[in-house]
Amino acid sequence: SEEQELEEKTFLLPAEVQFGYLPVCSSHVEISDDRRSAAKRDPSATYAYGVVYGERPLRGTAEFEVELVSYGTGWSGTLKLGVMRCKTGSCVTDKNIPRYSPEGTHHCVWSSDKLHNRLTDCFTEQHYGEINLDELRAGDRLGMRVSHDGTLEFFVNGRHQGVAAENLYQKGYDVYAVVDHYANCKATRITRSVIYVDIRLQDICLRKIALWYASVLEREEVVWGDQYVPAVSEEGESRQSDLSRRRKRRRQWREWSLADLPGCRTQWLEVGADPSTPAGRVCCER
Numbered sequence: 001s002e003e004q005e006l007e008e009k010t011f012l013l014p015a016e017v018q019f020g021y022l023p024v025c026s027s028h029v030e031i032s033d034d035r036r037s038a039a040k041r042d043p044s045a046t047y048a049y050g051v052v053y054g055e056r057p058l059r060g061t062a063e064f065e066v067e068l069v070s071y072g073t074g075w076s077g078t079l080k081l082g083v084m085r086c087k088t089g090s091c092v093t094d095k096n097i098p099r100y101s102p103e104g105t106h107h108c109v110w111s112s113d114k115l116h117n118r119l120t121d122c123f124t125e126q127h128y129g130e131i132n133l134d135e136l137r138a139g140d141r142l143g144m145r146v147s148h149d150g151t152l153e154f155f156v157n158g159r160h161q162g163v164a165a166e167n168l169y170q171k172g173y174d175v176y177a178v179v180d181h182y183a184n185c186k187a188t189r190i191t192r193s194v195i196y197v198d199i200r201l202q203d204i205c206l207r208k209i210a211l212w213y214a215s216v217l218e219r220e221e222v223v224w225g226d227q228y229v230p231a232v233s234e235e236g237e238s239r240q241s242d243l244s245r246r247r248k249r250r251r252q253w254r255e256w257s258l259a260d261l262p263g264c265r266t267q268w269l270e271v272g273a274d275p276s277t278p279a280g281r282v283c284c285e286r
Contacts, residue, residue, distance in 0.1 A: 009160035011145065013063045013194040018056075020190060021179070024092050025052040029181060038179065039070065039187035047075040048100045050181030053084065053092055054193060057174035058146050064177040065143025065155070065192035068136050068185060075183035078134055081142050082109030082178045083152060083168060085119055092176075101180035108165050109178060110154055115164050129154065129161040141191060146175065 020035025028049040031038050038052045054064060068079050085106045086092070098104035102116035109116050115128035136142065136156075143155040150169040154161040168175050179188055 010158045011063055013196060015192050016194050017190055019193050020055055022053040022055040026050055026097050037189045040181050043073045043186040047183040051097050051101050052179050054177035057176055059195055060197035061148045062195045063145045063192055065141055066179055066188040067141045067191050068138055069189050070187035071138040071184050073184050077183035078136050079142055079185040080109050080111045080180035080182050081144060082107060084176045084178045085173050088172055088174050100182055101178050117165060128164055131156055143192060
């Protein structure tokens with residue numbers, strides 16, 4: 001069912017922090033020295049002016065996630081997340097940062113239970129997500145993925161919430177992550193910020209390696225129909241006892257050559273590839 005598909009779909013890339021927050025941010029926010037955390041200076045003073053951006057433009061396949069570290073004020077509302085698109089080479093300044101993210105020009109932001117999309121001249125506002133973001137509390141994680149084709153998807157505590165927008169990547173424009181410390185959201189911490197620019201090329205190469213290694217294993221046997229007969233060798237009958245293991249390994253490599261990144265890399269290591277072989281060395285180094 002559609003509900004089961006959403007539940008099973010989650011992040012694909014390693015949980016790494018490759019970049020932090022941009023030091024230029026709203027006037028009421030303070031960025032930590034390592035740029036991985038951000039906090040409102042005086043959360044009770046205003047519900048707005050809590051917008052911060054990722055310090056690197058998103059490219060290829062990118063995943064970004066933050067944890068709601070501190071929660072609770074007298075205001076209504078909480079953490080918001082989305083993207084901002086701007087011309088390549090243009091800079092974010094304190095003059096063009098919006099009061100709060102949903103009203104930002106060229107922003108697409110998930111707020112409460114609605115998606116506010118201002119990436120085009122035609123502003124749209126529609127229901128989005130399985131939960132209302134106002135239900136988030138300290139310790140909850142809010143993330144997103146932008147695929148290589150520009151598809152935007154959000155996640156709450158790793159749970160997929162569906163496709164939010166498409167065609168984010170446009171020639172001559174950069175896309176940045178946007179985090180809005182709105183109302184009850186007093187502080188956040190980046191838990192994931194990963195960019196795989198050439199993920200499609202990596203995928204192709206890894207699959208080619210898997211198929212090549214499977215063919216190496218297959219050349220060691222002669223196949224007639226469903227019956228596998230060991231090739232003649234100096235070892236003679238001693239190869240027969242090893243036949244079932246070779247068949248299983250070859251079948252695994254064929255199946256994993258069709259797998260998506262990054263799970264296939266872990267599975268290939270589990271197969272026990274021999275580091276003395278070219279394919280084994282490549283896979284173990286991955």
